[in-house]
Amino acid sequence: MAAKLMSVYNRLFLEFGAQKWWPARTRLEVMVGAILTQNTTWLNVEKSIRKLKQHHVLDIKTLGSISERKLSQFIKSSGYFRQKARHVKGLIHFIAEHYHGSIHRMFRTPKDHLRQELLSVRGIGPETADSILLYAGKKLTFVVDQYTKRIFIRHGWISSKANYSDVQNFIMKRLPQKVSLYNEYHALLVQVGKGFCFKTKPNCEACPLKKYLPKKGARPGNITCYPT
């Protein structure tokens, strides 16, 4: 199975190339983006990020002093904007209280401890915490999202009842422990996952992933496509 996971990775990489995640300039931008992108398209997040930059709000000092209300107006395009404004403020507050407002200090602390702390911040769940750890902190943690789960379930590699840590453990036990691999692999899963078809029957003609359907004598690594 370990070899199969790498086979999938290699095939995706050949098809889509390096994804160069996270699409952000600073670690703060990664963290804010990780909250904003919850259950939302990245396109909507980009608009919010642009607005935050335009108004010179995307630095830790300003995010600390700006009102929740005002912040929420800048991030409307990301949806759930009141909640997300509160959550971003909560994260900034956490960094201020625990790490003197220093992102550098924050990422100097051990991964497992920091993960627990991040999970205690309202609005930061397992995926957001792992995104922050991997993409902002370059820590060795695999990010599991709906696409990842869906793809692995559809291949029959994990149970449809698997929870977040089940999927994460499954993957991390079988992949080489390399941050750059975790980074690229998750990004590729998202990329291919976007093409999945939800409204059609198994092996439908219209499926955008048709070219990945197993041909006869399918080899490991093919991506199948059918509705959830």
Added chain:
DNA sequence: TGCCAGGCCGGGT
């Protein structure tokens, strides 16, 4: 038009 998007929380079983 209705459904989906790179989740998470709080209340209920």
Added chain:
DNA sequence: ACCCGGCATGGC
């Protein structure tokens, strides 16, 4: 330990 409604804008 799960299950569910709520949160909200934007694109197809």
